[in-house]
Amino acid sequence: MKLKDLPTRYDFxxxxxxxxxxxxxxxxFTSGDMSKKPxxxxxxxxxxxxxxxxxxxxxxTIQDIIIRRKRMQxxxxxxxxxxxxxxxxxxxxxxxxxxxQGISRYDLGREEFLKVCWKWKEDHENMIHQQWAxxxxxxxxTRERFTLDEGLSDAVLEVFVRMYxxxxxxxxxxIINWDVQSRTALSNIEVEYKEIEGALYYIKYPFVDGxxxxxxxxxxxxxxxxxxxxxxxxxxxxxxxxxxxxxxxPTTERAIEVIADEYVDMEFGTGVVKVTPAHDPNDxxxxxxxxxxxxxxxxxxxxxxxxxxxYQGQERFECRKNLVRDLQEKGLLIKIEKxxxxxGHSERTGVVVExxxxxxxxxxxxxLAKKVIEAQxxxxxxxxxxxxxxxxxxxxxxxxxxxxxxxxxxxxGHRIPAWYRGDEVYVGxxxxxxxxxxxxxxxxxTWFSSALWPFSTFGWPNETVDLARYFPTDCLVxxxxxxxxxxxxxxxxxxxxxxxxxxxxxxxxxxxxxxxxRKVSKSLGNGKDMDEAADEFGxxxxxxxxxxxxxxxxxxxxxxxKVQAAWNYINxxxxxxxxxxxxxEQVGYTRxxxxxxxxxxxxxxxxxxLNQVIKQYDEYLDKYEFNEASKVLYKFVWDDFASxxxxxxxxxxxxxxxxxxxxxxxxxxxCLRTILKLLHPFIPFxxxxxxxxxxxxxxxxxxxxxINEEFTYxxxxxxxxxxxxxxxxxxIRQENNVPNxxxxxxxxxxxxxxxxxxxxxxxFYLNRFINYDKLEILKDDLQxxxxxxxxxxxVTIAIPLATLVDIEEEKKKLLTKKEELENEILRCDRMxxxxxFLAKAPEAKINEERMKRANYQxxxxxxxxxxxxx
RNA sequence: GGAAUUAUAGCUCAGCUGGGAGAGCAUCUGCUUGACGUGCAGAGGGUCGGGGGUUCGAGUCCCUCUAAUUCCACCA
Numbered sequence: 030m031k032l033k034d035l036p037t038r039y040d041f042x043x044x045x046x047x048x049x050x051x052x053x054x055x056x057x058f059t060s061g062d063m064s065k066k067p068x069x070x071x072x073x074x075x076x077x078x079x080x081x082x083x084x085x086x087x088x089x090t091i092q093d094i095i096i097r098r099k100r101m102q103x104x105x106x107x108x109x110x111x112x113x114x115x116x117x118x119x120x121x122x123x124x125x126x127x128x129x130q131g132i133s134r135y136d137l138g139r140e141e142f143l144k145v146c147w148k149w150k151e152d153h154e155n156m157i158h159q160q161w162a163x164x165x166x167x168x169x170x171t172r173e174r175f176t177l178d179e180g181l182s183d184a185v186l187e188v189f190v191r192m193y194x195x196x197x198x199x200x201x202x203x204i205i206n207w208d209v210q211s212r213t214a215l216s217n218i219e220v221e222y223k224e225i226e227g228a229l230y231y232i233k234y235p236f237v238d239g240x241x242x243x244x245x246x247x248x249x250x251x252x253x254x255x256x257x258x259x260x261x262x263x264x265x266x267x268x269x270x271x272x273x274x275x276x277x278x279p280t281t282e283r284a285i286e287v288i289a290d291e292y293v294d295m296e297f298g299t300g301v302v303k304v305t306p307a308h309d310p311n312d313x314x315x316x317x318x319x320x321x322x323x324x325x326x327x328x329x330x331x332x333x334x335x336x337x338x339x340y341q342g343q344e345r346f347e348c349r350k351n352l353v354r355d356l357q358e359k360g361l362l363i364k365i366e367k368x369x370x371x372x373g374h375s376e377r378t379g380v381v382v383e384x385x386x387x388x389x390x391x392x393x394x395x396x397l398a399k400k401v402i403e404a405q406x407x408x409x410x411x412x413x414x415x416x417x418x419x420x421x422x423x424x425x426x427x428x429x430x431x432x433x434x435x436x437x438x439x440x441x442g443h444r445i446p447a448w449y450r451g452d453e454v455y456v457g458x459x460x461x462x463x464x465x466x467x468x469x470x471x472x473x474x475t476w477f478s479s480a481l482w483p484f485s486t487f488g489w490p491n492e493t494v495d496l497a498r499y500f501p502t503d504c505l506v507x508x509x510x511x512x513x514x515x516x517x518x519x520x521x522x523x524x525x526x527x528x529x530x531x532x533x534x535x536x537x538x539x540x541x542x543x544x545x546x547r548k549v550s551k552s553l554g555n556g557k558d559m560d561e562a563a564d565e566f567g568x569x570x571x572x573x574x575x576x577x578x579x580x581x582x583x584x585x586x587x588x589x590x591k592v593q594a595a596w597n598y599i600n601x602x603x604x605x606x607x608x609x610x611x612x613x614e615q616v617g618y619t620r621x622x623x624x625x626x627x628x629x630x631x632x633x634x635x636x637x638x639l640n641q642v643i644k645q646y647d648e649y650l651d652k653y654e655f656n657e658a659s660k661v662l663y664k665f666v667w668d669d670f671a672s673x674x675x676x677x678x679x680x681x682x683x684x685x686x687x688x689x690x691x692x693x694x695x696x697x698x699x700c701l702r703t704i705l706k707l708l709h710p711f712i713p714f715x716x717x718x719x720x721x722x723x724x725x726x727x728x729x730x731x732x733x734x735x736i737n738e739e740f741t742y743x744x745x746x747x748x749x750x751x752x753x754x755x756x757x758x759x760x761i762r763q764e765n766n767v768p769n770x771x772x773x774x775x776x777x778x779x780x781x782x783x784x785x786x787x788x789x790x791x792x793f794y795l796n797r798f799i800n801y802d803k804l805e806i807l808k809d810d811l812q813x814x815x816x817x818x819x820x821x822x823x824v825t826i827a828i829p830l831a832t833l834v835d836i837e838e839e840k841k842k843l844l845t846k847k848e849e850l851e852n853e854i855l856r857c858d859r860m861x862x863x864x865x866f867l868a869k870a871p872e873a874k875i876n877e878e879r880m881k882r883a884n885y886q887x888x889x890x891x892x893x894x895x896x897x898x899x
Numbered sequence: 900g901g902a903a904u905u906a907u908a909g910c911u912c913a914g915c916u917g918g919g920a921g922a923g924c925a926u927c928u929g930c931u932u933g934a935c936g937u938g939c940a941g942a943g944g945g946u947c948g949g950g951g952g953u954u955c956g957a958g959u960c961c962c963u964c965u966a967a968u969u970c971c972a973c974c975a
Contacts, residue, residue, distance in 0.1 A: 608934030
């Protein structure tokens with residue numbers, strides 16, 4: 030198929046169909062050309078839990094833009110794909126599925142359950158592969174990895190064992206965030222705090238010896254069954270006499286002591302606090318200080334245990350309700366205060382998180398974090414954050430780091446390589462020798478494996494060729510919302526185990542919001558998935574919109590209108606190409622070099638502009654400012670190339686100069702090829718479709734455009750006087766209701782010799798746009814009576830239109846123009862007469878202002894001269 | 900409580916190291932101009948959140964206030 034055969038309308042379905050498979054089959058995305066300089070990037074592995082959404086589209090397209098450009102620039106470009114087993118997220122989904130069939134994971138047992146998970150993985154892996162294909166991502170599938178595959182699992186074990194040996198991983202009893210639905214521990218950052226309306230219950234604990242009692246305030250009354258003491262501030266005069274006394278836990282026969290601890294805030298509540306070491310992190314600390322026991326009053330699934338007496342077996346909130354009612358009956362509930370407070374919810378299952386004492390594995394964070402903070406001070410070892418402001422957030426988190434709970438009571442994931450026999454603990458890659466060892470039942474936090482992703486995927490801990498060649502990777506692209514989850518953890522693991530940063534740059538983008546600016550969430554159901562968006566206008570339009578709609582690091586508000594605008598842009602490019610194809614055919618053009626000898630002023634102008642655009646575009650892309658880059662090119666394509674250059678070629682093609690026609694084809698050929706290449710990283714499908722119709726090699730492996738110095742013509746912008754004249758005549762016609770069909774007489778006064786020549790040399794261009802019967806170019810002596818006159822930057826134009834000219838209106842316009850010019854001159858003078866300006870401003874700026882002033886003065890003189898005629 | 904971001908045309912957003920306010924969409928007016936009406940040609944529309952300051956010069960830098968959003972840390 031040739032260029033000329035393009036249909037009049039861009040049909041994305043036709044364009045997208047079949048291309049990706051062909052790209053992959055041709056090995057365009059396969060890296061490993063050792064003769065080239067490497068450029069490497071790893072994809073943030075998506076969770077195998079569902080379909081990709083617009084957030085993935087943004088993240089992945091940014092990477093695809095970067096890697097496609099690098100590939101075209103001649104790098105050995107590697108973009109490594111892979112997926113994340115997403116331990117808790119996947120297990121939650123699989124269990125939910127099973128629950129619908131009335132099966133629990135315990136019914137199946139570990140082995141059978143894992144089989145179901147692997148099946149789930151296969152299905153979702155396929156779905157994601159299909160979506161990557163639709164997105165057009167130039168991933169090197171020969172190196173695809175999975176966080177739970179053999180090699181990566183080995184890396185995980187290696188890391189665990191070594192950190193254990195180095196004293197950076199320990200097992201201990203702590204209060205952790207407990208997800209009662211998944212029955213697993215969570216790390217701090219897997220908990221989402223939501224403001225919820227709750228209640229502060231004031232409950233009286235009766236004294237063992239005598240009347241009355243002490244009143245405490247709590248938001249979680251049901252945890253009272255785990256109480257081991259009440260406490261007051263040692264200096265609180267209200268309660269001095271009660272320290273050391275005993276009270277009953279309401280509804281029970283258990284007595285606890287009143288202790289004193291400075292932790293208590295005398296101002297809050299009643300100044301008396303219940304101490305529940307197994308269900309509250311602060312109370313846990315108090316318990317340690319006072320050597321108190323730590324009884325649990327709740328089971329793993331959130332039901333109450335035997336300590337709760339008659340409430341045993343009740344679900345925690347059910348128990349709360351019943352308990353409060355019973356306390357009220359007994360007169361022990363003093364009051365209930367409505368409060369709004371932040372309650373932790375499990376990020377994955379959404380249930381209220383229960384702080385709970387349990388034995389878990391932790392990573393000791395402080396020494397690891399310190400190394401990263403240190404490395405960030407050195408340009409050679411630091412990760413550059415783009416935009417830079419995110420580094421502050423990153424450092425701040427590291428400076429206030431807490432130990433990382435890494436064990437999860439889950440089956441789907443890397444099983445902890447620890448074995449127990451009585452009090453003995455063994456940690457190693459494989460089971461220890463001897464009888465009676467039992468392996469830890471738990472799996473590791475999913476982020477424990479993804480933290481290794483930038484180097485485990487290259488074969489670490491083995492010293493592979495890939496590792497040496499591609500690591501540290503050049504950049505990583507991810508959302509600012511997972512700086513803590515992922516970026517920070519990659520940073521310290523990489524530094525600890527390889528001594529290097531995981532990537533030189535991290536590019537952080539925003540999140541996608543819906544059309545109303547709301548965060549996309551499952552509960553709102555306002556998230557669009559990728560396919561939905563792509564079905565409307567095609568994936569290229571979505572890619573273009575999503576990567577150019579905001580500045581770096583800012584959120585993107587999804588907008589159908591803007592995707593439509595992107596489609597319009599693509600359709601414009603499509604039709605420019607079609608026009609060019611039709612003319613190639615008509616002229617009988619086959620690829621030729623541009624003949625510099627016969628280039629006209631307009632050719633020189635567009636070629637020079639193109640060079641300027643390449644330069645600016647590249648500079649913006651180097652800074653990952655996709656929005657600014659795209660704007661520069663858009664303006665060039667639509668305003669300069671399509672509206673002026675392409676329009677003007679119609680004059681050449683309607684003429685008779687065959688050599689000129691051929692050369693114009695060569696210029697169009699060169700411009701179009703360059704435009705398509707520049708756009709290719711953003712909109713790969715349509716650019717490939719068009720490019721392949723007039724080129725041998727694929728655009729994917731074509732070379733990235735660079736400035737062609739021989740096509741830079743100083744002064745080429747002088748032709749713009751022609752455009753200026755054309756625009757003005759259009760304007761005059763419009764304002765005076767003179768249809769294009771009516772011929773006019775036009776006089777142009779050139780105010781200097783060069784302009785006079787330029788116009789004369791390019792006079793034929795005026796023909797197409799200005800339907801005139803008579804045209805005169807003058808050097809002076811412009812008579813203006815009964816003419817419509819307009820003063821432009823370099824020329825004055827006059828059109829005799831006696832019947833239509835409203836003299837008063839004309840005078841008014843000239844007076845307005847006069848005023849404008851005078852204001853401009855005033856502005857220039859203010860600067861130029863200011864000694865401080867002359868002394869301090871850069872010389873270039875001063876000269877610029879002088880030139881401007883001179884030009885304004887010239888125009889003003891002209892206007893004044895014209896005004897004298899009225 | 901700490902921090903970050905945002906505040907610019909009716910809407911959604913750009914505006915790089917300070918040097919005459921921009922785009923897309925919307926609105927209004929014309930147009931069967933040889934690829935595109937998904938188009939072409941034109942027009943209107945902004946005291947750049949308020950107040951100070953630095954500077955010859957501030958949408959841009961500093962301070963402050965106001966409003967919105969987000970993150971972190973939180974007293975039971």
